[in-house]
Amino acid sequence: MTTAPTVTATAPGELLTLGLRACTAYGRADLTRRLTAAQRTLDDPSIHVVVAGEFKQGKSSLVNALVGATVCPVDDDVATATPTYVRHGEKHRAALIINDDPPRREDVPVDQVRRHITEHRDTGDEAGTAVGVEIRLPRKILERGMVLVDTPGVGGLGSTHAAASLAAISMADAVIFVTSAAQELTESEVRFLRRARAACDTVICLISKTDFYPAWRRIRDLNEAHLRRAGLALPVLTASSVLRMHAVKAGARDLNVESGFADVVGFVSGRVGGGAEQRLAEHVRDEVLAVCDQLVATFTAERTALLDPAAGQRIVAELGETKQRVEALKTSMARWQQTLSDGIADLTSDVDHDLRARMREVTREADDSIDESDPADTWPEMQTWLRARIAHELVANYELLRVRAGEIGESVGEHFRAASDGLLGAIGVHSPEPVLDRTTLDHKVDLEKMKLRKQAMVALKSAYGGTLMFTMLASMAGIVLGPIGLGIGLVMGRKGLREEKKREEKARQQQARNAMRRYCDEVTFVVGKDSRDTLRQIHRRLRDHYTGLAEELGRSNAAALAGAEEAARRSRTDREARVRDLDAELKRLATLQSRARPS
Amino acid sequence: MTANGARTAGLLDRTRVVLEEALFAYRGGPYESRLRTVRERLDAPLRVAIAGRVKAGKSTLLNALIGERLAPTDAGECTRIVTWYQDGHSYRVTLRPHEGAPRQARFTREDNALEIDLGGLSHEEVAELEVQWPSQTLRTATLVDTPGVGSLRAEISRRTWELLAPDDEDTPADAVIYLMRHAHRDDLNFLRAFHDRQVAAPNPVNAIGVLSRADEIGGGRLDTLASATRIAARMAGDINVRRLVQTVVPIAGLLAETAVTLTEAEVAHLRRVADLPVKTADDLLLSADRFRERLPELGLTSIERDALLDRFGLFGVRLGATLLRRKVAGTATELSEQLTERSGLRALQRTLDSLFFERREILKSRSALLAVDSVIRAAPGPATPRVAGLVEEIIASAHPFNELRVLASLRAGWVTGKPAVVAELERVIGGEGTAAHLRLQLPAEAGEAELMAAAAESLARWQRRAENPLTRYELSIAARVAIRSCEGVLAELHRGRS
Numbered sequence A: 001m002t003t004a005p006t007v008t009a010t011a012p013g014e015l016l017t018l019g020l021r022a023c024t025a026y027g028r029a030d031l032t033r034r035l036t037a038a039q040r041t042l043d044d045p046s047i048h049v050v051v052a053g054e055f056k057q058g059k060s061s062l063v064n065a066l067v068g069a070t071v072c073p074v075d076d077d078v079a080t081a082t083p084t085y086v087r088h089g090e091k092h093r094a095a096l097i098i099n100d101d102p103p104r105r106e107d108v109p110v111d112q113v114r115r116h117i118t119e120h121r122d123t124g125d126e127a128g129t130a131v132g133v134e135i136r137l138p139r140k141i142l143e144r145g146m147v148l149v150d151t152p153g154v155g156g157l158g159s160t161h162a163a164a165s166l167a168a169i170s171m172a173d174a175v176i177f178v179t180s181a182a183q184e185l186t187e188s189e190v191r192f193l194r195r196a197r198a199a200c201d202t203v204i205c206l207i208s209k210t211d212f213y214p215a216w217r218r219i220r221d222l223n224e225a226h227l228r229r230a231g232l233a234l235p236v237l238t239a240s241s242v243l244r245m246h247a248v249k250a251g252a253r254d255l256n257v258e259s260g261f262a263d264v265v266g267f268v269s270g271r272v273g274g275g276a277e278q279r280l281a282e283h284v285r286d287e288v289l290a291v292c293d294q295l296v297a298t299f300t301a302e303r304t305a306l307l308d309p310a311a312g313q314r315i316v317a318e319l320g321e322t323k324q325r326v327e328a329l330k331t332s333m334a335r336w337q338q339t340l341s342d343g344i345a346d347l348t349s350d351v352d353h354d355l356r357a358r359m360r361e362v363t364r365e366a367d368d369s370i371d372e373s374d375p376a377d378t379w380p381e382m383q384t385w386l387r388a389r390i391a392h393e394l395v396a397n398y399e400l401l402r403v404r405a406g407e408i409g410e411s412v413g414e415h416f417r418a419a420s421d422g423l424l425g426a427i428g429v430h431s432p433e434p435v436l437d438r439t440t441l442d443h444k445v446d447l448e449k450m451k452l453r454k455q456a457m458v459a460l461k462s463a464y465g466g467t468l469m470f471t472m473l474a475s476m477a478g479i480v481l482g483p484i485g486l487g488i489g490l491v492m493g494r495k496g497l498r499e500e501k502k503r504e505e506k507a508r509q510q511q512a513r514n515a516m517r518r519y520c521d522e523v524t525f526v527v528g529k530d531s532r533d534t535l536r537q538i539h540r541r542l543r544d545h546y547t548g549l550a551e552e553l554g555r556s557n558a559a560a561l562a563g564a565e566e567a568a569r570r571s572r573t574d575r576e577a578r579v580r581d582l583d584a585e586l587k588r589l590a591t592l593q594s595r596a597r598p599s
Numbered sequence B: 001m002t003a004n005g006a007r008t009a010g011l012l013d014r015t016r017v018v019l020e021e022a023l024f025a026y027r028g029g030p031y032e033s034r035l036r037t038v039r040e041r042l043d044a045p046l047r048v049a050i051a052g053r054v055k056a057g058k059s060t061l062l063n064a065l066i067g068e069r070l071a072p073t074d075a076g077e078c079t080r081i082v083t084w085y086q087d088g089h090s091y092r093v094t095l096r097p098h099e100g101a102p103r104q105a106r107f108t109r110e111d112n113a114l115e116i117d118l119g120g121l122s123h124e125e126v127a128e129l130e131v132q133w134p135s136q137t138l139r140t141a142t143l144v145d146t147p148g149v150g151s152l153r154a155e156i157s158r159r160t161w162e163l164l165a166p167d168d169e170d171t172p173a174d175a176v177i178y179l180m181r182h183a184h185r186d187d188l189n190f191l192r193a194f195h196d197r198q199v200a201a202p203n204p205v206n207a208i209g210v211l212s213r214a215d216e217i218g219g220g221r222l223d224t225l226a227s228a229t230r231i232a233a234r235m236a237g238d239i240n241v242r243r244l245v246q247t248v249v250p251i252a253g254l255l256a257e258t259a260v261t262l263t264e265a266e267v268a269h270l271r272r273v274a275d276l277p278v279k280t281a282d283d284l285l286l287s288a289d290r291f292r293e294r295l296p297e298l299g300l301t302s303i304e305r306d307a308l309l310d311r312f313g314l315f316g317v318r319l320g321a322t323l324l325r326r327k328v329a330g331t332a333t334e335l336s337e338q339l340t341e342r343s344g345l346r347a348l349q350r351t352l353d354s355l356f357f358e359r360r361e362i363l364k365s366r367s368a369l370l371a372v373d374s375v376i377r378a379a380p381g382p383a384t385p386r387v388a389g390l391v392e393e394i395i396a397s398a399h400p401f402n403e404l405r406v407l408a409s410l411r412a413g414w415v416t417g418k419p420a421v422v423a424e425l426e427r428v429i430g431g432e433g434t435a436a437h438l439r440l441q442l443p444a445e446a447g448e449a450e451l452m453a454a455a456a457e458s459l460a461r462w463q464r465r466a467e468n469p470l471t472r473y474e475l476s477i478a479a480r481v482a483i484r485s486c487e488g489v490l491a492e493l494h495r496g497r498s
Helices: A012-025 A029-043 A059-067 A110-118 A160-170 A187-199 A216-229 A241-250 A253-259 A261-307 A309-330 A335-372 A375-420 A425-430 A438-463 A470-477 A497-569 A572-596 B002-025 B032-043 B058-066 B136-140 B154-164 B185-194 B224-237 B253-260 B264-274 B278-284 B288-293 B302-325 B332-343 B345-355 B357-378 B384-397 B399-412 B419-428 B448-467 B473-497
Strands: A047-053 A084-088 A093-098 A104-108 A130-137 A146-150 A174-180 A203-208 A236-238 B046-052 B082-086 B092-097 B103-105 B107-109 B114-116 B126-132 B141-145 B175-180 B207-211 B248-250
Touching: A012 A029, A012 A261, A012 A572, A029 A261, A029 A497, A047 A059, A047 A160, A047 A187, A047 A261, A059 A084, A059 A146, A059 A174, A059 A203, A059 A241, A059 A261, A093 A110, A104 A110, A110 A130, A146 A261, A160 A187, A160 A375, A174 A187, A174 A261, A187 A203, A187 A216, A203 A216, A216 A236, A236 A261, A241 A253, A241 A261, A253 A261, A261 A309, A261 A497, A261 A572, A309 A375, A309 A497, A335 A375, A335 A497, A375 A497, B002 B032, B002 B357, B002 B384, B032 B357, B046 B058, B046 B357, B058 B136, B058 B141, B058 B175, B058 B253, B058 B345, B092 B114, B136 B141, B207 B224, B207 B345, B224 B248, B248 B345, B253 B302, B253 B332, B253 B345, B264 B278, B264 B302, B264 B332, B278 B288, B278 B302, B288 B302, B302 B332, B332 B345, B345 B357, B357 B384, B357 B399, B384 B399, B399 B419, B399 B473, B419 B448, B419 B473, B448 B473
Parallel strands: A047 A146, A047 A174, A084 A130, A174 A203, A203 A236, B046 B141, B046 B175, B082 B126, B175 B207, B207 B248
Antiparallel strands: A084 A146, A093 A104, A093 A130, B082 B141, B092 B103, B092 B126, B107 B114
16 A cells, blocks of 8 residues: 655655754744644544445445454344444454543453444433444554444434434545445435535445345446436445455455455545545644744844844844733733634524524424324334434534534634734844745635634544544433323223223323423433533633644744844854854754745 | 135125215215225225335235236336236236326237336326236235335335325225335335324234345345344334334245246256356355356356346355255256245245235225225215214224234234233234134144134133233233134134034
């Protein structure tokens, strides 16, 4: 497996090493921290590839075939009930992800995995039970941070599982939608695909079990036509997990090609892995460049003051002013701080209002449908329907939270930049030669936007502890929709049959309405708290991030100020020597910058 | 069976009386023709619809049941028009357009399957097709092939909904075989809509579930069918499925269809695969593509290989070749017999016999009464209370209906008790079939004396349960129905003796 072609001249890891060395040399622990964080992301990138699809389409088999080992249990009857995260590890190990606050991991023997993945069928798990299983496996395909997520079958677009899968997809880096060659795509599959595509950029449709169905080529053509008609331009791959497993066992290369997995692996490690790697490399480059900018600005200020003592006075004055502005950035009166607090407060109330409005609508619909039917007949279906319906409303509510949190992250970032812009760049204006070429910034605006938004996304991801949306839905499933007493009299004989039936039906309807209302209230309460907590975490995270940046600026400014003041006190020879030193440092930094900048 | 018929013949007669009353009340009105159709149906064979999601294997199963490859089948979605298959003296296809009078359609039988010339009409313009075909199976039941629900071509799904779950009318089918591949959400919706709400809703009395395409469950391993049987049993025990269908049986439709229409030539072709060394054969049958392309020395042309795959599927080729190799079957007749049994077709036929065909009078009477009921409700008139009273009288008092109601209540979980007692109750009231030995859980060859003794014993047991003050109210009412059932069995046996 070769890496996707990189556009950088220098590998991101090497850049980081160089940047870190510079930070240490100049005694800037704050900048070191920043680059260390980037280093951590680079070391453990966690690229989530979600495998989704209807029941019994061979999702678990596909994951197994991809890693070439039976890690996800496959059964003729019993289906996967718990999402399984397959990631890289030194040894084959398994752990349960427990739905606690915060979520924690509990090691289990590998041979027990089957029980945990398939055991809780359709039961509302109480809090504290496993919401996911994590399997670690030494595999080359997983080495670079790939996490394969095997999900329960969606069981029609309206089901709770479908909602959970869609939520997982909204945080995924790529989605493999599995449909077997037994038949064409169905209506609900296409609807699911359409929503998946809206939530994630990289989606492929994989037709499985091509070994068993002679007509798979026709099915592929039909599916491609269906996708075209639906306006979904997705790549369609075909594969046979059975053949791939045979190929792995026998070490037969030609059989592997026959299985179609060469393409699947190519897609996963190339397009998905490669894409993610490129994004990471960009992130590292940006961080190194930002660090360089600050160091360069500091040195340039000192150098200017050294070369021209008259300008030195002005620079010291300006830096003093800058210091105040940086201080202002850190206080709660700063515009970005206000944007953040107001934005989060607004969003909290909007999300809450949205949730209540949605639940009111659900309650109304449920009332109507209870009025129309006899709960004795329909209660079990009603429960399923209610759960799934609510799950979908929750996902929509959460989408609102996600999108709006992204927007807040963006505008806070913009305000911060507006307030901080020129703080150190201003020094550059006075420098004899321009050290920073700012013309490249213009066409990077969109990218910047994405980066600003990213902070909020990172906060969201960490708020869910890596188990994505499943945790939230599991906490919903933990709420019990109480049984209603059926109280059915088996009435025989002709007299009063209808009247008696009517009377009992009325009593049952009332009971059902009460149970439903209680349930909805409870869900609103639990989920409302959940979103408030999430928003609080996002708030804290964004605040810490930008306060940290302000502090870096403060320290850079302080260093520049100290250098400029020092310059006035230096003797002539001392000054010349220092300028030479600074020139050398600046040259070194310029080299680093040119290596970090995409050629 | 004859005794059973005698017992329910009274029911059909009573139903006829109600229909006459209704016809008299609605004569000259817009509902007259509908009621007339209902009356005619009472004398026609039972109408069994084959329904399910798209690609569940409905047409294939229909062919297997008829024993001829009549309905066209294909890898893509194929059936687009609701088609009735009924017995007749001659071969004829009638086309009913949405607009205009029914007309006769020309048809050819190429490659066995019927090819019907729609006479310039598009699929959308044709409401129904009616195929008249002399056949033993169709003499017992008229079969209805339906397009599946859940199709991407919305029009196709809508048609099935219209046929089986019309918003304003009774359903034209008396019973339904519901093909499912899994307990899919669409399936449950569909079944719910199909079941009526009046007599005892939702009602598992006129539906059985078939776990179709059973050969595909385990990816084509040879023990796949055992696995399918286990899954079907599990599904049949599922509370949500139980309240919708009586039971679930597995079937490998393609295999069944091929088994009952097997040709000598096909067996000869299979034998070539069977004659290969095991290792070579396994390697060849690893995938459909391999079977199609590898091993030129096999001596089968690619057309012959495609035909084999088309007819048997990969699983069928594996199974057929294995049966031949292991000398389980030697001739085409033996192989056909083996495959029919193994495909689950025999078991399905037995289930249909005991749950549908032996009960056809009550099922027909039931759908007729429902039809009358819906007419009364749609157009209340001065005679309504009278007719409604008659309908309710039959529904509330006729013993077979009481049995069905108890069965439905058991399935819905309303009547509860010790599992063994509930299981016995279900059997006694005819939950597994109305024949005496099935009710008494005795082998089919049980003698009359043995049946008599068992029935008397069962009668005493249920009498005790009904009178026991500790028996729960619901169960004691159900026990009284069981007593009537036992008495019925005894009366039949006595009648048979005299």
